[in-house]
Amino acid sequence: MINKRGQLINTKVMGRLLRYAYPHWRSFFLVFGLILLMTITSLAQPRLVQWIIDNHLVNLSPGMEEGAVRQELFQIGIIALTYLGTVLINFGSNYAHFWVLNKTGQTILLNLRQEVYDHVMSLSMSFFDTNPLGNLVTRITNDTENLNEMFTSVLTSLFQNIVSIIGIILIMLTMNFRLGLMVLALTPAILIISFVFRNIIQKVYEEQRRILSKINNHLSENLSGMNVIQMFHQEEKVYQEFDKADRDYLRESQREVKYFATYRPAVELIRSLGIALLLWYGGGGFIRETITFGILYAYIEYIQRFFHPILSLAETYNVIQSALTSSRRIFSLMDEKRTVINQTDPIQVDRLMGKVEFDHVWFAYKGEEWVLKDVSFIIEPGEFVAFVGSTGAGKSSIMHLISRFYDIQRGSIRIDGIDIKNFDEQQLRQAVGVVQQDVFLFGGTVEENITLGREYVSRDDAIQASKLVNAETFIRRLPGGYEAPVMERGATFSAGQRQLLSYARTVAADPSMLILDEATANIDTETELLIQDAIIKMSRNRTTIAVAHRISTIADADKIIVMHHGEIAEEGTKDQLLEQDGIFRVLYELQFDR
Ligand SMILES: Nc1ncnc2c1ncn2[C@@H]1O[C@H](COP(=O)(O)OP(=O)(O)OP(=O)(O)O)[C@@H](O)[C@H]1O
Numbered sequence: 001m002i003n004k005r006g007q008l009i010n011t012k013v014m015g016r017l018l019r020y021a022y023p024h025w026r027s028f029f030l031v032f033g034l035i036l037l038m039t040i041t042s043l044a045q046p047r048l049v050q051w052i053i054d055n056h057l058v059n060l061s062p063g064m065e066e067g068a069v070r071q072e073l074f075q076i077g078i079i080a081l082t083y084l085g086t087v088l089i090n091f092g093s094n095y096a097h098f099w100v101l102n103k104t105g106q107t108i109l110l111n112l113r114q115e116v117y118d119h120v121m122s123l124s125m126s127f128f129d130t131n132p133l134g135n136l137v138t139r140i141t142n143d144t145e146n147l148n149e150m151f152t153s154v155l156t157s158l159f160q161n162i163v164s165i166i167g168i169i170l171i172m173l174t175m176n177f178r179l180g181l182m183v184l185a186l187t188p189a190i191l192i193i194s195f196v197f198r199n200i201i202q203k204v205y206e207e208q209r210r211i212l213s214k215i216n217n218h219l220s221e222n223l224s225g226m227n228v229i230q231m232f233h234q235e236e237k238v239y240q241e242f243d244k245a246d247r248d249y250l251r252e253s254q255r256e257v258k259y260f261a262t263y264r265p266a267v268e269l270i271r272s273l274g275i276a277l278l279l280w281y282g283g284g285g286f287i288r289e290t291i292t293f294g295i296l297y298a299y300i301e302y303i304q305r306f307f308h309p310i311l312s313l314a315e316t317y318n319v320i321q322s323a324l325t326s327s328r329r330i331f332s333l334m335d336e337k338r339t340v341i342n343q344t345d346p347i348q349v350d351r352l353m354g355k356v357e358f359d360h361v362w363f364a365y366k367g368e369e370w371v372l373k374d375v376s377f378i379i380e381p382g383e384f385v386a387f388v389g390s391t392g393a394g395k396s397s398i399m400h401l402i403s404r405f406y407d408i409q410r411g412s413i414r415i416d417g418i419d420i421k422n423f424d425e426q427q428l429r430q431a432v433g434v435v436q437q438d439v440f441l442f443g444g445t446v447e448e449n450i451t452l453g454r455e456y457v458s459r460d461d462a463i464q465a466s467k468l469v470n471a472e473t474f475i476r477r478l479p480g481g482y483e484a485p486v487m488e489r490g491a492t493f494s495a496g497q498r499q500l501l502s503y504a505r506t507v508a509a510d511p512s513m514l515i516l517d518e519a520t521a522n523i524d525t526e527t528e529l530l531i532q533d534a535i536i537k538m539s540r541n542r543t544t545i546a547v548a549h550r551i552s553t554i555a556d557a558d559k560i561i562v563m564h565h566g567e568i569a570e571e572g573t574k575d576q577l578l579e580q581d582g583i584f585r586v587l588y589e590l591q592f593d594r
Pocket residue numbers: 129365366371389390391392393394395396397398547
C-alpha cells in the first residue's frame with residue numbers, strides 16, 4: 001500500500017529491519033548465489049528440450065542410416081544428461097538455500113524476540129499501566145513471527161522472482177521477438193488484477209490482525225480473572241464476547257479465502273488465454289515454418305513459468321505489508337522510553353539506615369490528576385509508621401514512590417538524606433523490601449517462590465525467613481515441603497498462606513527497610529495472629545512503613561499518618577489521634593464497633 005508520503009514501502013522501517021539482517025550478510029549472499037543457480041538451472045530446462053527437438057529429433061526419420069541414428073541418439077543422450085544435471089543442481093541449491101535461509105531467519109528472530117522482551121522488562125511501571133497485556137504478548141510472539149517471513153520468504157522471493165521474470169523475458173525475446181512481445185502484452189492484465197486484489201486483501205489482513213489482538217487481550221484478561229468471572233456468573237457473557245470476536249475472525253478468514261479463490265482462477269484464465277494465443281499465432285508460424293516446434297514447446301513452458309513469479313510477487317507484497325505493519329509495531333515498542341531513568345553515576349551505599357523524607361511531594365499518574373498533593377513527612381530509622389485513610393486516598397501510591405516505580409513531578413523523596421533519584425535503581429529496590437497488596441506467586445516450587453532466583457538469597461535464607469514470618473509450619477506440612485509445587489498464581493494456597501509466603505520472599509533478602517501494603521482480604525483469626533506476629537518480628541530493627549486496613553495491625557505503630565484525598569490529614573500516635581477526634585477516630589470506631 002502506498003503510505004501517506006506516497007512511498008510504496010516504508011523505507012525507514014525497511015532500513016531498520018535490514019540492520020538486523022546485516023550481521024548475517026554472508027549467509028544472505030550465499031542464499032542469493034544459490035537462488036541464482038536455481039533460477040538459471042530451472043530456466044535452462046525448456047531450452048534444452050527445445051534444443052533436442054529442433055536440432056536432433058527433427059533429424060530422425062525411418063529410413064536413416066544406423067550410424068547417423070546412433071550419432072543423433074548420442075547427442076540427445078548428452079543433452080538429456082545435462083538436463084538431469086540441471087535438475088540435480090536445482091534440487092541441491094533449493095535444499096541448501098532453504099536450509100541456510102531458515103536457519104538465518106530463526107537466528108535473527110531469536111535475537112529480535114530477546115531484544116524486545118528485554119526492552120519490555122526494562123520499561124517503567126507506567127508503561128504497563130497503560131498497555132494491555134494481550135497486546136504485548138501479540139507483539140512478542142505473532143509480530144516477531146511475521147517478521148521472520150520478511151527475512152525468510154520476502155527478501156529471497158523478491159530476488160528470485162525478479163531474476164526469473166527478467167530471465168524469462170530475455171529468453172523469450174531472444175528466441176522469437178514477436179512471440180515474446182505477444183506474451184508480454186498479457187502482463188498489464190495480470191498486474192491490474194494483482195493490484196486490485198492486493199488492495200482488497202490488505203484491508204482483510206489489517207482487520208484480521210486487529211481482531212487477533214482483541215482475541216489475545218480477551219484471553220489473557222479473562223483467563224487471569226477466571227475466579228471473578230465464575231464468582232459473578234459471568235461465564236455466558238464472557239463466552240459470548242469471545243464467540244463474537246472468534247466469529248469475526250472466522251468471517252475475515254473466509255473473506256481472505258474468497259478473494260484468493262477468485263484471484264487465482266482469474267490469473268489461470270489469463271495464462272490459458274496466453275497459451276491459446278501462442279498456439280494460434282505460433283501454430284500459424286509453425287505451418288509457415290517461421291517458428292519451430294521446439295520453440296513452440298519452450299514458449300508454452302516459459303509462459304507457465306512466467307506467471308508464477310508475477311503471482312508470487314503480488315503475494316509477496318502482502319507479506320511485506322504484513323511484516324512492515326508488525327515491524328512498525330515492534331519498533332514503536334522498542335522506542336518506548338523508560339520514564340524512570342537510572343543515574344549514570346549512582347551513589348553506592350553499603351546499607352541504608354532507613355530515614356525516609358517526603359519533601360513537598362506532588363505526584364500524578366497522568367497529567368495533572370494529582371494523587372498526592374504537597375505531601376511532606378519524615379520517618380526516622382527503625383520507626384514503624386502506618387498509613388491509613390479511605391480507599392483511593394493515595395497510600396499505595398506513596399509505597400510505589402519510595403521504591404521509585406514512578407517519578408514524582410514536584411518536590412523530592414530522600415532516603416538517608418539522599419534523593420532516591422541518585423541511587424542505583426536495583427540497589428534501592430534491593431534495600432527496600434516490599435510486600436504488595438496482591439501477592440503474585442509464580443509456577444514453580446515454594447522455595448523458588450521465596451528465593452525468586454536471586455543469587456544473593458540462598459536456600460538457607462529462604463528457610464530462616466520462613467521461620468521468622470511463621471510460614472515454616474505450613475510449608476513443612478505441604479507434600480514435598482520447600483519443594484512443593486506452586487500452581488500458577490498460587491491458586492492452591494489460601495490468602496493467609498500467600499501472604500506469609502510473600503513476607504518470607506521479602507525478608508529473605510534482608511532488606512534495610514520494609515514496606516507492607518496490607519491486603520484487604522479477610523483472613524481467619526488464627527492466621528491473622530500469625531501475620532501480626534510476623535510483622536512484629538520482620539519490623540524489628542528496620543524502618544517499616546505499612547499501609548494498614550486493619551487498625552489492629554498498627555496499634556503499636558510509632559506514628560500513624562492519615563491520608564485524605566492525596567493529602568496528609570492527621571499525624572501522630574494512635575492515642576494522640578484518637579484524642580483529636582478526627583478521621584482516624586471515625587475509622588477506628590467503624591472497625592471496632594462492628
Ligand atoms: N497505576 C495507576 N494509574 C493511574 N491511576 C492510578 C494508578 N494507581 C492508582 N491510581 C489512582 O490513584 C489514586 C490513589 O490510589 P492508591 O492506590 O494510592 O490509593 P490507596 O489509598 O492505596 O487506596 P486503597 O486503600 O484502596 O488501596 C486513586 O484515585 C487511583 O485511582
